[in-house]
Amino acid sequence: MASQVTFIGAGNMASAIIGGMIDSGYPRDAITATAPHEEALTPVRERLGIQTSTDNARAVASADVVVLAVKPQIMREVCEKLRDAVQARKPLIISVAAGLPAETLDAWLGGELAVVRCMPNTPSLVGAGAAGLYANARVSDDQRGLATELLEAVGLVEWVEEEALLEAVTAVSGSAPAYFFLMFEAMEEAGTKLGLPADTARRLAMQTAFGAARMAMDSDKAPGELKRNVMSPGGTTERAIEHLEDAGLRRIMAEAMTACAERAREMAEELGKR
Ligand SMILES: NC(=O)C1=CN([C@@H]2O[C@H](COP(=O)(O)OP(=O)(O)OC[C@H]3O[C@@H](n4cnc5c(N)ncnc54)[C@H](O)[C@@H]3O)[C@@H](O)[C@H]2O)C=CC1
Numbered sequence: 001m002a003s004q005v006t007f008i009g010a011g012n013m014a015s016a017i018i019g020g021m022i023d024s025g026y027p028r029d030a031i032t033a034t035a036p037h038e039e040a041l042t043p044v045r046e047r048l049g050i051q052t053s054t055d056n057a058r059a060v061a062s063a064d065v066v067v068l069a070v071k072p073q074i075m076r077e078v079c080e081k082l083r084d085a086v087q088a089r090k091p092l093i094i095s096v097a098a099g100l101p102a103e104t105l106d107a108w109l110g111g112e113l114a115v116v117r118c119m120p121n122t123p124s125l126v127g128a129g130a131a132g133l134y135a136n137a138r139v140s141d142d143q144r145g146l147a148t149e150l151l152e153a154v155g156l157v158e159w160v161e162e163e164a165l166l167e168a169v170t171a172v173s174g175s176a177p178a179y180f181f182l183m184f185e186a187m188e189e190a191g192t193k194l195g196l197p198a199d200t201a202r203r204l205a206m207q208t209a210f211g212a213a214r215m216a217m218d219s220d221k222a223p224g225e226l227k228r229n230v231m232s233p234g235g236t237t238e239r240a241i242e243h244l245e246d247a248g249l250r251r252i253m254a255e256a257m258t259a260c261a262e263r264a265r266e267m268a269e270e271l272g273k274r
């Protein structure tokens with residue numbers, strides 16, 4: 001029988017994962033989602049055909065897995081109210097909340113729990129996410145398998161063995177969709193200056209990013225080799241790449257990603273103290 005999964009929170013991230021689970025054949029009657037008000041639940045119930053509840057503790061009472069999918073700022077209050085229900089059954093806890101350490105969540109929920117902490121990204125909303133997962137020492141192999149199954153329903157899953165590495169995951173994938181969106185903005189602006197209509201430049205840039213990602217994922221060649229394959233000697237691409245390298249793109253990326261990871265570390269400390 002499928003494990004009973006209860007989502008605390010029925011917003012963007014929970015709906016995306018639930019939608020992906022259902023598309024991959026997970027039984028709807030094994031999935032429950034909660035929110036404080038019925039209005040937030042009606043669309044989820046009607047669209048996804050799952051159980052819903054406005055009573056978190058009750059929804060957790062029969063769960064094998066509890067997915068915490070509320071905003072980090074309200075997590076403490078939500079967890080403390082779930083404490084008795086969770087301690088009575090000790091389900092696997094999976095948190096998709098940015099920044100909250102597994103140990104903090106465990107303490108808020110009463111302790112001694114198997115906790116998986118996940119750093120997802122927003123392309124999960126279209127089934128093309130990339131998530132880093134960390135398991136505390138109480139998580140069994142079967143529970144790891146289950147967490148992988150749930151998160152793979154919306155994209156790629158990579159496990160890290162040290163929790164601090166989720167800060168690096170935040171820099172490489174959690175925050176990274178925004179780097180590419182910035183690149184699209186810059187390419188659209190530059191394309192427009194070169195005379196293209198803005199929407200044409202936007203479509204060409206986005207399709208090119210999609211094509212490049214697909215090509216790199218399907219190929220056994222390293223990105224550097226794929227890059228060189230586009231660069232005819234003395235040609236146009238070589239000129240553009242020389243500009244990017246001379247302008248310090250690699251250094252800029254390293255600095256931006258280091259700043260991102262550093263902020264993730266600060267946020268974990270700030271949220272952990274609440
Ligand atoms: N790495 C990333 O880019 C992303 C991370 N996340 C993480 O996922 C989590 C959820 O984010 P979203 O789905 O975007 O938020 P959202 O605002 O769409 O959903 C939050 C849900 O929680 C519900 N809720 C509020 N109070 C509640 C309570 N007391 N009990 C039960 N449910 C309650 C709301 O009704 C709503 O359904 C956040 O912790 C966020 O950090 C989400 C999206 C992307």
Ligand SMILES: O=C(O)[C@@H]1CCC=N1
Nearest residue numbers: 098099121170174175
């Ligand atoms: O910007 C943020 O703080 C969150 C965490 C990763 C993506 N968004």
